[in-house]
Amino acid sequence: MREYFAKNYQLFMLVLLYIVVGVYAKPLLFALMPLSVFFLKSRELWADMIFGLLITLVLSDITPWFFKMQVFKSAKNTYIVALSLIFLLERYRFVPFSQVFNVFLPFFIYSVFPLVFSNNLITGLEKTISYALLYLVIPNYVLYNFRMNGWEFFKNLVRFMTVILLSGYFVLWGFGEFYAYMIGRFRGLFGNPNGLAIFCFMLIMLTATLASVKRDLFTWKDKLFVYGTAVYFLVISGSRSSVVAVLIFLIFGRFFSASPFFGFIGLLVVFGISEVVLSNIAPIVTFLGLEDYVRLNTLEDGSGRYFAWEFAWKHIQDYLVFGGGFANDERIMRKHRLYLERMGHQGGVHNTYLSFWFNFGIVGLLIFLRSFVLIFIKASRLVPLSLGIMFAVMFSITYESWLVSSLNPFTIVLLIIITVVTEEEIANWDQHAPADPETDTEMDDTINSHIPVPA
Numbered sequence: 001m002r003e004y005f006a007k008n009y010q011l012f013m014l015v016l017l018y019i020v021v022g023v024y025a026k027p028l029l030f031a032l033m034p035l036s037v038f039f040l041k042s043r044e045l046w047a048d049m050i051f052g053l054l055i056t057l058v059l060s061d062i063t064p065w066f067f068k069m070q071v072f073k074s075a076k077n078t079y080i081v082a083l084s085l086i087f088l089l090e091r092y093r094f095v096p097f098s099q100v101f102n103v104f105l106p107f108f109i110y111s112v113f114p115l116v117f118s119n120n121l122i123t124g125l126e127k128t129i130s131y132a133l134l135y136l137v138i139p140n141y142v143l144y145n146f147r148m149n150g151w152e153f154f155k156n157l158v159r160f161m162t163v164i165l166l167s168g169y170f171v172l173w174g175f176g177e178f179y180a181y182m183i184g185r186f187r188g189l190f191g192n193p194n195g196l197a198i199f200c201f202m203l204i205m206l207t208a209t210l211a212s213v214k215r216d217l218f219t220w221k222d223k224l225f226v227y228g229t230a231v232y233f234l235v236i237s238g239s240r241s242s243v244v245a246v247l248i249f250l251i252f253g254r255f256f257s258a259s260p261f262f263g264f265i266g267l268l269v270v271f272g273i274s275e276v277v278l279s280n281i282a283p284i285v286t287f288l289g290l291e292d293y294v295r296l297n298t299l300e301d302g303s304g305r306y307f308a309w310e311f312a313w314k315h316i317q318d319y320l321v322f323g324g325g326f327a328n329d330e331r332i333m334r335k336h337r338l339y340l341e342r343m344g345h346q347g348g349v350h351n352t353y354l355s356f357w358f359n360f361g362i363v364g365l366l367i368f369l370r371s372f373v374l375i376f377i378k379a380s381r382l383v384p385l386s387l388g389i390m391f392a393v394m395f396s397i398t399y400e401s402w403l404v405s406s407l408n409p410f411t412i413v414l415l416i417i418i419t420v421v422t423e424e425e426i427a428n429w430d431q432h433a434p435a436d437p438e439t440d441t442e443m444d445d446t447i448n449s450h451i452p453v454p455a
Contacts, residue, residue: 120328354401
């Protein structure tokens, strides 16, 4: 890890510069971010361009009590715009392009139509463009980084994500428990403990997927450090849904790797067992002595999340078929914020499917799910673990709306994972490996020796 910091000190210096400027000279951050992207590009630091966006998204998700850091919520838009401009102006660099965007293209085409019914057209249009750009740009940048730097890019990405998790302790040491914890649950650099847990879930999936594709990428010490860090922060975050999502990925990823048939059978068995467990959850949790961690009182009384789902479903009836465009869910939930808080709920819909339904209607939801399932079915032919990823993500987004948002620290990591398992250059790397230059030279000498020399 010391060697990693020594080689990548410029990235961490840039992050510190972002924070200092964001806190003490907010307007300058809107110029600094895009300029830094072009600076990194001029130095051929393409990996740092991706890592810079990731940490910017993390900082934009930081607890609202850091009032001076809220500027990142707006400034992050300039970063993705700069990445997009470079991609559009220098498309030749990225040929052949990633196919991820093409799979989701029907959804992006359709997503413009619900804006006709939007009550906030400007915000809806901005989010529509942002979402499409993320799916267009990130897979191509990942593919280009792999072509430039090989597997070292992914190793550094995993290390960087691990450093982000560990950096959460700076919040605790520097500012105290009030900023680092939320209702007794650790949140670190993230706005809430569930955000921290989803990031841990993404790191575990990314690391396991990379190790599955290239088995010697990580040493056992690397795996112990990364998995140990992610699991530790996952546990202290107290997120039940992310723990279950990780278990689904680990268990069914192995089942699907062995056989898709056994994977589906195992999935049905778990659903059946879960029904029995949930119907007897109180005595089971009490017997195991896990009342505090599982937060039994919220299970018995029903958390605000379930009330939000019921509330959202009633209002979805007004947007049942075509939706109201991007950010429609946020607008409605914010409009009734005081009422929802009195009923014990804070935040948004907490369900990606309902959020998509709010924004794009049943038509848009089905189009998106068609693309989502299709891309993982395609990926399963290259990386059998992919179906485990799909079911784990589908479970996770049942309890959080993170996949409906483009500029958060989670959707970008999922797109990186999707790129790994769908692009043959990466998934079938051993068949696409460049030829050994020495071998090429020997081959040329052999060929030349058999070419007749004219008299």
